[in-house]
Structure formats: C-alpha cells, structure tokens
Amino acid sequence: MTIDLQNLVSQSPQISSLPTIFYQINEAVEDPECSFVEIGEIISSDPSLSARLLRIVNSSYFGFPNKIETITHAVTIVGMAQLRDLALATTVVNQFKGIPKNLINMENFWLHSVATGLTAKIIAIYRREANADRFYLMGMLHDLGRLLLLLNIPDSIKTVMGKYKLGGTMYAAENEVLGFDHAAAAGQLMESWQLPEMLQEAVAYHHKPHEAPRYPIAASIVHISDFIAHGMELGTCGERFVPPLHSKAWEMLELPPGLLSSIIEQVDRQVNEAVEMFL
C-alpha cells in the first residue's frame, strides 16, 4: 500500500492549516515591538477563542487567586509565549471536535495527550530546559497523526487494525501496512502548520527518538512521557500497550530513577484539572 504522506496532509483541507488567527497571534508574539495590548486585541477579535482562553486561565489548574476578566490581563499574567501555546492547544482540540465515537473515543485521546504533555513538562522543568511549556504542547500534540489517519484513510486503518490485532504495537502495524506511522504523520502535519522545527521533530520521532537528527532530547522527552502515560493507563490514542522504552533515550536525559515516582504523583494530582481546562 503506497500512500504519500505529504499528499495525505495537503489533501485534508479541514486540517492542513490552522485558523488565520493563530498565525496572527504567533506573528505578534514573535514581534519584539508588539505590546500586550496589541496581542490582547488580536485574540479578542475572535470571541470564541477568547472565551476558551479565559476559561483556561481561570481554571483550577492555574489557580490564580483573582478572576481574570480580559484577554489583555491574561497576556500580562500568563505571558505572551504561554498564551500563544494555549491558543494553539485549544485551537487544535477545537479543530478535531466531532470525530465519531465509533472511530475513536476523543475523551480518552485527549486524556492520553494531556497526561503526556504534563509528564513532558515535569521532565523539562527537572532538566531546566528553556520554555518548559513548549514541552507540554509537544506531548499534547504527539499523537495527532492518529486522527489524521483515521479521518483520511479509514480503509487503510482498518487493515492496520487487522494487523495490530494479530500482535505487536500499533505503530509497528502502521509502519508495516502504510510504510510510515502516526508519529511521522503528526510531524508532517506540524510542518504543514509551520510550527517550530523542534516541535515537528519531537513529535515525528517520538517512537524512535535516537534517530532525531537535530532535537533528540526533545524527542526523548516526548518518548519517555508517552511511555509513562501509557503505563499509568491515562487515556489512549488507540494503543492498548505500553510502547517499548528506548534505553538510549532514557540515558540521554540523565534522569534519576527516583524521579519516576515523583512524576506519577504529580501527574495524578494535576491530570484531571488539566483535561477539564481543554474539554
């Protein structure tokens, strides 16, 4: 079965690009001369996005003592880059709304994504990585390729599922049937959305982090986080098993084994609030 991954993304008009508002926000955040007020105005021009963002920043996950009433206030408190990332996360969740339950349970899908994101952020903070929130986003988006495949090539996915039922992991079945897996598909989608290269690579290589050419650390963080989220049985992207751990990825991150129990505790404490924020 030969499917061209690039064509697969470009021929999906609904998801091959993000809403224009996201690119406007991104451009403003990257512009050193842009003020908080200007970014607030751009976001406020989309009432639905503004409402979702205000709900997120007022959620118990953030736990700010006073209610945040305006987007400009949210920008000053949360910060431009983090608000941009939150806007992207909520836009993506919105973009994939309405997928029939017989294809995939979206609540379980986002639970797995959020748990992976939380874990990735905890590891990034421990490693003192710059912009730990970026890692939350990587975890949140890492399995989007599954949705892309389900929506666009459902018949081929049926063949994949047939193969998967015979044994092995789902990404191995995808590779065997399609010649690529959902990780590569997600990477292609991130590229088409013009998201940063680090994010594209971390997502595309999350099942083979040692092969990531430029950002093996980021790919390893997502790989380990996915492994942990599966082991904790927090949601699923359709995979029923814990994927194999690449020992090189673990060694590269230089994490103490004792951190595992601390990650489990933190994720258990935060995951429900983090999911409620988006759904």
Added chain:
Amino acid sequence: MNSIKIKLIREGMVTAAAVKDRMGRTLLAKGKTITDKHLKVFKTWGITEISIMSPKGSQAVKERAEEKVPVDPLIVEEMDKLFQFTDRRHPIVNEFYDLCLSRKVNLKNDGIG
C-alpha cells in the same frame, strides 16, 4: 550512609551528606535534622533521594518500603499484558512496572481503578 527516596524521608531524620539541587546549590547541609519545611523545599527543587544518617532507622524505612503485600493475580495479569512489549529486564522499566502495579492496586482499593 543510606540513600533514601524522598517519599520515605520523614521529619527528624538527619542528613548524612549535603542535599544539593541539580545546579549544585546546597539546600541543606550535612548533619542537619530534616523538618517539614525542608521536605517542601526538596520536593520543589526536584530532589528525589537523600542520604541520611542512623543506618538502623534508614534500614527499617527501606525494609518497610520493600515489604511485599499480596497482590490480586488478576491485576498482575493485566499489568503483564500492558507491559508485554517492554523489556522488563531494563532496570527503569522494571521500576516503573512496580510503581504502576502498586498504583493500580491502590486505585482498586480506593474503588477508582
């Protein structure tokens, strides 16, 4: 000197070595008695293990932590299935499996899992 996981550290234990964060900054010097406030600081700065004095006390803590409680074989079966494509001989996978198993047992006992 005994290295003990942070969750097993209790107030009143005495440090056998300085507790330092990843940047090498000392959070608590050697020979100090750990208080509740120190425990919060250690957790905030991502400390996962601490060397403590009084080997007798620490040995007891370790033994208590390693005490095996009987686990429902059905839960073990479910976990073995879940982890079937991982290499359990890898020490990290093995430790993570144990943590997930005890978490699952606790969730079941609490009526959540």
